[in-house]
Amino acid sequence: MSDQPPPHPLTAADLSSRLRGLAEHGETAAPATGAQVRGRAARRRRGRRAVLSTGALAAAAVTTVAAVTTGALGSSHKPAAPQASPSPAPVQRVTVDLDAHTLTVEGHRFTIGAPVSFCPIGETTVTVTAKYPVVNLRPSEQHVGRAGPRKWAVTFTDRGHRQRLLLFAMETSDLPALGKDGILGAVALAPADGKRVYDIIRPGARVEFTGRQAARTTASDAACIDRQPVTGGH
Template sequence: MSDQPPPRPLTETELSARLRGLAADVAAPATGAQARGRAQRRRRGRRVMLSTTALVSAALTAVTSGALGSATEAAAPPAASVSHTPIPAPSPAPVQRVTIDLDAHTLTMEGRRFTISGLQDNCPIGETTVTVTAKYPTLTMPPNKFSKLSKYVDIRQWAVTFTDRSHHQRLLMNALDPSAGLNSMGHDSGPGAIALSPRDGKWVYDAIKPGARVEIKGRQAANADPDSVCYERQPITGDH
């Protein structure tokens, strides 16, 4: 216990005097310095409150968006880049390959070789590589200067045609009419197209396909007579 004596109680007069002093301090108006100090304290309090509110909002945004991840969380690997470089398409293979050798008087296709009637020197085909356009079981040839002098109609069997560089459909091959003399096989006698024997011509007609690529090898004359002479070179329209 403390050895000091308890404080003396205030008398009624002393208590009244202290209460009057306190009342006087509260009622007294504040000086200019005191007012400025109070305003500064209020502003500092507002700034502290605004800073605290901003920090709390930023923390909530980071948590919601996932910006704050675990320290041990692995970073997601970057997405693999996709190449958009176009891959060149391979050139389409020809439907068939056929070779006509004008020097050897042969036609080769599907592993078989046939003897042909070649071209006259004055009536070359004029192309070294052609594409088969169409096939006709029978084809009536356009009039020529020889048929004008007679009633003879020139009809070819198993005819195969191509389109030349002038965009004209022309005769490429046909089966030789037996009445025209099969002794021309293996020799040059055609006025602008090649011919095969009837049996070989039928086989080639059945086996060859539109779109076949035909390579024409061997000699071809540099100059040609007009179509009135090389009538197999005339454009074909319809069944003529």
């Protein structure tokens, strides 16, 4: 038998303390093996690849957002192209030559009966207001001129804000005035020509008068039957 006393048994706390000390001493003192070095390098490479993959995914997300916003890269969400406003239709031009007794519109020329000097149109340029298949004129106070219907009537608005006859188609009784100054305050065309001009001319057309024309009426409006105000078809 040994004379030495038996060793004092270790408690759980003493054992845990000694194990931690051995672990710490091993990490600082023991050199890393080749396997440990290779393992650490592999872990660092995996970490770098993970960082690069995350960055690539973020860049792809930004590119996708940009494509959706701008319509790039063939995205189906392309912005709508700005639509150009439609150009306004050109203003139709009509010329009435009071000396030559002609009316020209859309390249067509027609012979007219022009106003008599004492019942002129009173304007050098007018705008077509409306068109009526028929308007009816009242008898004048002086019983001058032909009362009743004016077919294929085209009207304008004068300086006094009255709608008045501009053009109409003659009746057979008016034909002697064709090519002359014989209409009491408007312009008249042969029956067939009146219908053609009525069909061609558009509201808003600009009508210019050239040649001789008195600046104002020397007779009363009551005598110039074709200067009566027109209201609708009346």
